[in-house]
Amino acid sequence: MNKFINENLLKMNTEEFLSNIKKAFNEVFSNGNIEKINLMKYLSEEKWKNIKKCGLLLPFLPEKFGGRKNNQFEIQEVLRIAGNYGVPITLRTGIEGALVLQPLVEYGNQEQIEKGLEMIFNGEGGGLGITEPNTSGSAIAKEMQSYYEYIDENTIHVKADKYWQGNSQSDFLLVAAKEKKNEKISKIISLILVPREYITYDVLNSEGLKAVRYAVNHIDADIPAKNIIKLSENKANCLREFQNIFIRSRLQLVGMTHGIMEFIIKNIINFARKEIDFVQNELNEIKNTYEISKIMYNYTCNNISPEKSVADKLMEANILKTLATEYTYKAAQIAQKLLGAKGFETGHPISNVAIDFRPFTIFEGPNDMLYAEIYDQFSRATTSEKKDGIRINKNSTIYERFLSDKRFKKFENTFINNIINESNELIKFLKNHTLNEIDQVKKVFVGKILARLFLLLQSESDNVIKFLMRDIRKDIIDFEYNE
Ligand SMILES: Cc1cc2nc3c(=O)[nH]c(=O)nc-3n(C[C@H](O)[C@H](O)[C@H](O)COP(=O)(O)OP(=O)(O)OC[C@H]3O[C@@H](n4cnc5c(N)ncnc54)[C@H](O)[C@@H]3O)c2cc1C
Incomplete structure (x- = not known):
């Protein structure tokens, strides 16, 4: 299996390996080369293959098939680094790594894996x-x-x-x-x-x-x-395994979005008219969005492992996918606005970022559908609750379910709990509504509130808490408007 892999890439420690990837990207995309590569056209296969030869996809490949040692951080980092060179670059990395290579090695047999890897590492890869x-x-x-x-x-x-x-x-x-x-x-x-x-x-x-x-x-x-x-082999499990492909890729997708956030910040600083107070305000919005992105990025690095099943993480995967794409899209739109007319010029480094990014809110599950699913997963017993014989009483309030749900409890933090308790508006909302009154439309808004609450519990900065609470208030208004 090692025939397509340069052994030196496996001996490097994480730092050396990642700086080698950065070097490979810089050779293709920096020092003036970015102007010569028109990302409005298809990226040259030769150039892409050279980046792959420097190990871009090795973190996705388990050690037993000749890849790097299991390390979620490396997976997230290669996606993030690629995002620093533009939306299509990290998307291509994500497609080949998370949508093709990982399912192939997880479900394929030896012959299929060998055949697929040969095409991924020595050819144009797949979709x-x-x-x-x-x-x-x-x-x-x-x-x-x-x-x-x-x-x-x-x-x-x-x-x-x-x-x-x-x-x-x-x-x-x-x-x-x-x-x-x-x-x-x-x-x-x-x-x-x-x-x-x-x-x-x-x-x-x-x-x-x-x-x-x-x-x-x-x-x-x-x-x-x-x-x-x-x-x-068991037909009842086919559907679950099919879903598992997306759970893992949604959890990992935040590597792409975090890299794109960095790409936006790096570029907008050079172009925005910082002397205007309101522009500063909008730049702060982008900065806060980046801080939220960091929470999600760290969540995946610290809670997911390439060799461990993610079957129990559907709600978390949907939270990360929806919020990472919603917030990055928002930052992309603000960035384009701040460029004024320059944001409409073909070839400007960020003139295309919002349009290129928009489908992230649609593929791997449209966000509104996933917000509704977050509510469904929240209001049903988890696998471990089912094992313990726990059933969810549909007459209970959202607040009661929130208190009993270990996926939220895991981040118990007195500081945050105090803030949430002080936020009468949020607590009142959670206490005022029972699970059985949430219809198809309301599910989307409650899903959004739960998703932001999940991040709120992991926030450490006052600015981020304020930012998330503002968005939760907006979701509550949307919910009430639809009552
Ligand atoms: C740039 C791009 C790249 C893609 N890459 C791939 C790829 O590599 N491989 C691949 O197979 N596919 C890919 N897709 C397809 C993508 O996965 C689908 O477009 C996506 O799953 C949505 O399906 P649909 O377009 O049929 O929309 P529909 O299912 O028709 O949904 C349309 C809209 O209805 C709403 N909606 C649907 N269901 C619900 C619900 N339950 N609750 C609330 N609202 C809902 C949402 O607003 C949704 O956007 C890609 C698409 C794009 C645009």
């Missing part, structure tokens, strides 16, 4: 094909129409139309499809490693992210059955 043009991406597990059917024991027929795959036209796609048996599409979802030769595509003309190729991909072909990557 993950989930979303379809004719079904809802939000309800994909239920509505998915793509299927595979056994023709004989060695061959399957795959019929799939997938769209918006990052890294389309590269060496392969991991395509999600359901097994068709006796003319019926079953609930068994698998990933199929589909090499480029079986895929036809129509290029998608995207509004931004030009450096990441997108397409509508079509597969209607007989391919070897050994390319099926089973998510579970």
Whole structure:
């Protein structure tokens, strides 16, 4: 397995390894080179391969397959460092690392892993094909129409139309499809490693992210059955494993958003008219947003581990994904505003940041759907509560559930608890509403409040607490407006 990896990269300590990655990026993107690389066009494969050869994806690869020692911090750092060079750069790192490499090594067999890694490390890599043009991406597990059917024991027929795959036209796609048996599409979802030769595509003309190729991909072909990557031998677990792919990638996504926040701050300082008081105020908004981003970044570094299951972290993953993307998008919009007309010039380092970033609030689960899910996960018993025989009384108030939920209790901190208790408005709101009165619309607003509360409990700075409390107040107003 080590044939594609330079052994020296494995011997380096974390500091040496990360500074080597930075050097690789600087060689391509700094010293005037950034002007020569037009990220409004597709990034040169040769340049990208050179960065990968310097170890960019090694933190995502477990040691037993020739990667670095398990270290969540390194995963987050490579995503963050890549974000310092622009949105498409970190997205491409995230797609290949978290959406392709990690699922491949987690669910693939030896032969599939070897084949996939060869294409990832020595070729153009791959993409993950989930979303379809004719079904809802939000309800994909239920509505998915793509299927595979056994023709004989060695061959399957795959019929799939997938769209918006990052890294389309590269060496392969991991395509999600359901097994068709006796003319019926079953609930068994698998990933199929589909090499480029079986895929036809129509290029998608995207509004931004030009450096990441997108397409509508079509597969209607007989391919070897050994390319099926089973998510579970047990069909009841397929769906859960399918979801686990997204739990991990949502938890890790904050590496990308944190890097992009740094990219925004680094660039806006050079261009904003700091002598104007209100501009200073807006710069402070960005700074506070960055502080919030840091809390989320640290959460993943300190609570997630590449070798440990994340199945119990769905609520936390949804909190991080929604808030990291909501706040980074907000910072991107402020930054573009502060540039005035310059923010509309093609080629300006941050003229495209908001448009490139916007889909982060949509992919990996649209934020509003995830806010609603945060509420669902909060109001249901967790796996460990179920094991202990605990049931959630739907007549209890949100406040009572908040007090009993260990995922929030974990951050118990007297300082913060005092602040929350002093905030009559928030406590009153939590005490005034019972779980059984929350309908589909209200779920989104309560999900937002819970998400911010989760971060509030981990905040140490007065400014961040004030900032989050202001947003919680706004969510309460939205909730009440919809009553
Ligand atoms: C730039 C970009 C990159 C992408 N990369 C990939 C990729 O690499 N691979 C891949 O397979 N797909 C990818 N996608 C597709 C993406 O994952 C889907 O667009 C996403 O899952 C949403 O699905 P949809 O577009 O079908 O929206 P829909 O499911 O139709 O939802 C539309 C909108 O309805 C609202 N909504 C839906 N459900 C709810 C709910 N329950 N509660 C509240 N509101 C709701 C939300 O506002 C949502 O945005 C990408 C998309 C973009 C734009």
